[in-house]
Amino acid sequence: xxxxxxxxxxxxxxxxxxxxxxxxxxxxxxxxxxxxxxxxxxxxxxxxxxxxxxxxxxxxxxxxxxxxxxxxxxxxxxxxxxxxxxxxxxxxxxxxxxxxxxxxxxxxxxxxxxxxxxxxxxxxxxxxxxxxxxxxxxxxxxxxxxxxxxxxxxxxxxxxxxxxxxxxxxxxxxxxxxxxxxxxxxxxxxxxxxxxxxxxxxxxxxxxxxxxxxxxxxxxxxxxxxxxxxxxxxxxxxxxxxxxxxxxxxxxxxxxxxxxxxxxxxxxxxxxxxxxxxxxxxxxxxxxxxxxxxxxxxxxxxxxxxxxxxxxxxxxxxxxxxxxxxxxxxxxxxxxxxxxxxxxxxxxxxxxxxxxxxxxxxxxxxxxxxxxxxxxxxxxxxxxxxxxxxxxxxxxxxxxxxxxxxxxxxxxxxxxxxxxxxxxxxxxxxxxxxxxxxxxxxxxxxxxxxxxxxxxxxxxxxxxxxxxxxxxxxxxxxxxxxxxxxxxxxxxxxxxxxxxxxxxxxxxxxxxxxxxxxxxxxxxxxxxxxxxxxxxxxxxxxxxxxxxxxxxxxxxxxxxxxxxxxxxxxxxxxxxxxxxxxxxxxxxxxxxxxxxxxxxxxxxxxx
Ligand code: F6R
Numbered sequence: 001x002x003x004x005x006x007x008x009x010x011x012x013x014x015x016x017x018x019x020x021x022x023x024x025x026x027x028x029x030x031x032x033x034x035x036x037x038x039x040x041x042x043x044x045x046x047x048x049x050x051x052x053x054x055x056x057x058x059x060x061x062x063x064x065x066x067x068x069x070x071x072x073x074x075x076x077x078x079x080x081x082x083x084x085x086x087x088x089x090x091x092x093x094x095x096x097x098x099x100x101x102x103x104x105x106x107x108x109x110x111x112x113x114x115x116x117x118x119x120x121x122x123x124x125x126x127x128x129x130x131x132x133x134x135x136x137x138x139x140x141x142x143x144x145x146x147x148x149x150x151x152x153x154x155x156x157x158x159x160x161x162x163x164x165x166x167x168x169x170x171x172x173x174x175x176x177x178x179x180x181x182x183x184x185x186x187x188x189x190x191x192x193x194x195x196x197x198x199x200x201x202x203x204x205x206x207x208x209x210x211x212x213x214x215x216x217x218x219x220x221x222x223x224x225x226x227x228x229x230x231x232x233x234x235x236x237x238x239x240x241x242x243x244x245x246x247x248x249x250x251x252x253x254x255x256x257x258x259x260x261x262x263x264x265x266x267x268x269x270x271x272x273x274x275x276x277x278x279x280x281x282x283x284x285x286x287x288x289x290x291x292x293x294x295x296x297x298x299x300x301x302x303x304x305x306x307x308x309x310x311x312x313x314x315x316x317x318x319x320x321x322x323x324x325x326x327x328x329x330x331x332x333x334x335x336x337x338x339x340x341x342x343x344x345x346x347x348x349x350x351x352x353x354x355x356x357x358x359x360x361x362x363x364x365x366x367x368x369x370x371x372x373x374x375x376x377x378x379x380x381x382x383x384x385x386x387x388x389x390x391x392x393x394x395x396x397x398x399x400x401x402x403x404x405x406x407x408x409x410x411x412x413x414x415x416x417x418x419x420x421x422x423x424x425x426x427x428x429x430x431x432x433x434x435x436x437x438x439x440x441x442x443x444x445x446x447x448x449x450x451x452x453x454x455x456x457x458x459x460x461x462x463x464x465x466x467x468x469x470x471x472x473x474x475x476x477x478x479x480x481x482x483x484x485x486x487x488x489x490x491x492x493x494x495x496x497x498x499x500x501x502x503x504x505x506x507x508x509x510x511x512x513x514x515x516x517x518x519x520x521x522x523x524x525x526x527x528x529x530x531x532x533x534x535x536x537x538x539x540x541x542x543x544x545x546x547x548x549x550x551x552x553x554x555x556x557x558x559x560x561x562x563x564x565x566x567x568x569x570x571x572x573x574x575x576x577x578x579x580x581x582x583x584x585x586x587x588x589x590x591x592x593x594x595x596x597x598x599x600x601x602x603x604x605x606x607x
């Protein structure tokens with residue numbers, strides 16, 4: 001969703017801001033803008049559409065020459081995508097300039113109050129109340145810092161703010177509440193961003209701002225205080241991600257690059273954490289709660305979207321391997337549940353970005369009920385990583401493509417390791433770990449056959465409906481396959497447990513309604529074959545993901561993609577890969593920008 005970039009330092013800020021905004025594009029946005037103090041005036045430029053439109057409009061002229069600046073990519077919430085609604089927003093006199101991520105819930109009251117005081121508003125946004133409120137306090141004789149602090153105390157909701165005071169262009173102000181903000185620490189320069197990926201190539205040293213903190217960032221100095229103006233200590237954290245990981249390299253899209261990172265992503269998730277020869281899973285991030293975890297009687301997995309589907313696979317894994325009753329909930333629905341909570345329950349929150357608002361509020365609710373919270377998070381230092389008591393990082397590197405692919409594989413790997421870690425019966429641990437170690441090579445075998453999927457995508461790309469079916473471990477994969485296809489190709493696709501087909505969806509089957517069947521040879525393949533017979537009898541085209549060497553499937557499916565054999569519990573790590581590739585190829589063949597699907601944002605920071 002919206003992105004923030006800020007800069008103060010030795011360089012001219014314009015190119016730094018534009019490059020930062022480009023790095024934030026993957027989050028999803030519909031307009032962009034920057035503000036740069038230049039020669040006693042703050043220059044502002046905004047545009048609707050892509051950052052390159054903004055960049056082009058800034059190509060000529062010397063009017064954006066300052067060394068301080070703020071920039072923003074906006075994903076419309078209050079008011080349509082337009083120049084007027086794009087950030088930065090300003091006060092009446094042109095002293096205060098603000099970019100904002102989050103939602104100001106009481107903006108209507110504040111706006112009414114400010115309008116009564118004579119403030120003139122230029123946009124429909126909630127954000128615009130911020131510069132006007134600061135101005136209002138300045139008008140009453142307060143200094144800038146006090147005006148800012150008093151403003152923040154009046155705002156209800158969530159904010160990450162970057163602010164410029166035109167009268168003091170040596171300071172970049174930042175404030176955070178429930179919306180991420182990170183300071184990049186450089187040499188003779190400092191940065192601000194809503195997402196560390198905007199800082200890649202600039203600095204690896206960052207400070208994660210905490211809720212209720214305000215930063216005054218100068219070229220060579222950073223100070224952070226709380227809302228009571230007391231200095232708060234901060235820690236500089238070193239980022240592991242490098243420039244290459246955040247670039248496409250030779251791949252036409254991030255999505256394809258990230259699918260091809262699958263083998264390495266699985267390996268990175270288990271590297272240093274499993275020792276098959278010693279029957280051992282060592283999850284350092286859980287050590288501090290290890291004793292408590294041993295007492296846990298029930299698990300609750302909370303997540304959204306693809307991470308939720310990974311959680312559904314986790315449900316099967318925890319019950320099968322660790323014999324722990326497990327439930328999975330959409331984080332966005334969890335807040336409406338009034339179930340009696342038991343202290344013997346531990347919550348596992350899964351999130352690639354670590355910033356998903358729904359997941360965050362589900363964690364907060366769990367904590368209020370005294371439940372232990374554990375994170376499976378990819379983004380180091382993100383809010384969910386910090387809000388949970390303990391956790392396991394994915395180490396998958398930045399996922400830039402909006403449709404989540406490699407994060408899913410990494411989440412599955414961690415869930416499998418966690419299930420083995422929590423299991424009291426270690427008799428099958430060795431077999432499981434040895435097989436897990438083989439998974440990267442098996443994914444590689446699938447990837448080397450991507451050309452076959454590209455060809456099949458040509459055949460299937462013009463259908464407007466798809467059914468995805470699987471059973472047991474591959475039921476969540478059916479859901480995820482359908483989600484991938486609809487997200488990036490805008491084809492209607494539904495995922496079902498194959499057993500549910502006869503209870504309704506089979507009514508849709510015809511020669512124009514193909515089925516993607518996930519049917520590897522396993523404990524449920526016979527039942528899957530019966531379901532496919534039913535589809536075939538109704539002339540529905542069938543595309544099957546099957547185990548190499550399976551000949552029976554030849555009688556049922558119109559097209560088959562073979563995957564290597566693995567144990568049933570780990571099948572999702574293989575079966576999802578051809579579905580990701582198929583969605584990618586269908587999306588690109590239909591002419592869409594698969595890295596930035598319409599209406600979607602990478603980091604969903606509103607509920
Ligand atoms: C789908 C997708 C989304 C995310 C969901 C949760 O391709 O990317 O469904 O999985 O928004 O995001 P995280 O994992 O960042 O909490």
